[in-house]
Amino acid sequence: MNVAVTHLIVGPSEHGVTRFGVELAQAMRDNGFDTPAWRTPEPPPSGGVHLQFTDRLFGSTPEQAADTVRTLVRDIRQRGGRVTATMHDLPQPSDGAHHDRRRAAYAEVAALVDGVVVSSEHERALLAEGGVRPRRVAVVPLPVEAATAEPPCHQGPPTVGVFGFLYPGKGHAEVIAALAGAAPDVEILALGAPSAGHTDLVSELADDCARTGRRFRVTGHLGDADVPRALRSVTVPVAPHRHVSASGSLNSWISAGRRPLAPANRYTREFDLRNPGAVLLYPDTPAGLREALADALADPAMTWLPPGTTCTPTPAAAARQYADLLQRWHR
Structure with missing residues (x-):
């Protein structure tokens, strides 16, 4: 029974x-x-x-x-x-x-x-x-939802997107630093809202970007119906959190048909072992992130999963x- x-x-x-x-x-x-x-x-x-x-x-x-x-x-x-x-x-x-x-x-x-x-x-x-x-x-x-098969929908200047609540350590600051030498028209897009107690982080990150002539934009909270299109709309998806223990945002990128950039650590290697090729791992160093972003901006097609990909x-x-x-x- x-x-x-x-x-x-x-x-x-x-x-x-x-x-x-x-x-x-x-x-x-x-x-x-x-x-x-x-x-x-x-x-x-x-x-x-x-x-x-x-x-x-x-x-x-x-x-x-x-x-x-x-x-x-x-x-x-x-x-x-x-x-x-x-x-x-x-x-x-x-x-x-x-x-x-x-x-x-x-x-x-x-x-x-x-x-x-x-x-x-x-x-x-x-x-x-x-x-x-x-x-x-x-x-x-x-669990990982089945990846969608819709084509890319990005328009306008290139964007690098980080999905999820904004809080110290999420990785936005590292992405800003890694893009310091990239073309100034590359926009950093925070797909989400600040977590409780961290609203000041938005202006801090925007100021960091402004010093290099780059734009930092925050979408605010995204409803369930808006998330897939938002994740498909960015040029380069990145999940830069270095100390994650299990990542729902990584799975969300994959469910939207993306292959996000992620630092190689114990958790992401475990995920990659279970789902080979579903994430683009880079060495967990500033140089590793900088080079991974440069490669992906030069060839955004690499950040899309093949049609029919199923993860477990x-x-x-x-x-x-x-x-x-x-x-x-x-x-």
Whole structure:
């Protein structure tokens, strides 16, 4: 007999983790799995619960996020259910001053729940390297929608596009620096809005561009219907975040039929091994990014996937992996 597992999804609808949770639950329902979703902080009345966890959605501090999960786990277990979680945005040393507090919060949550899912082998390694030891851990990679086959739709001066929320470390500054010697008509396009607390970053990046006579433009939040065309409209797509643990923006580029430039690191090499040729890896150095951008601007055709490209896992395959895993863990 199947076990009922409710997916608890919190946060604003535009947040990547929230979107992932909603889309996963829908994919599971579309593939025949009874998957109710719960969008409030209070637990459902009975049965098992699976959380989509990142500390920033569960509290204003890492400690508060852990406290929230502790209360949820207590209440759900009192009703006879188990609790599992997909962990996102795993702590890394690049978090800087917040790293130790985030690592401690993730370690506490991992100890509280009955099992943890992560989205890459890189993330599994980050858990171990940070001393975060869940009772059980499994890897289910982020699903990739089938690539569209529509032709390029770029018009006007060449653009280099970075997709996703703007925040320090996303890679916009590195792209600006790498284009310092490129033709001044190459525009840098930020496809997304500033994340909370980082609106000042827009003027800082625009000023950096202006010093070299280059234009920096921010689209603001893009609705679901607008994203594919926006991603197809840029001349060169780049996913320059150097410390990503699993990248939804990389998958979005691919779903739009693009082959984004990305720095070669543990995560992107893992993705490339699973989906050979779907990303254009460059050495993770300023010179590597500079040369990759120059090559792609000279030959933008290289940034398009061949028609019919399918990457793994598909949403249906990821839904089946989650369904099988959660049924085992919640029995």
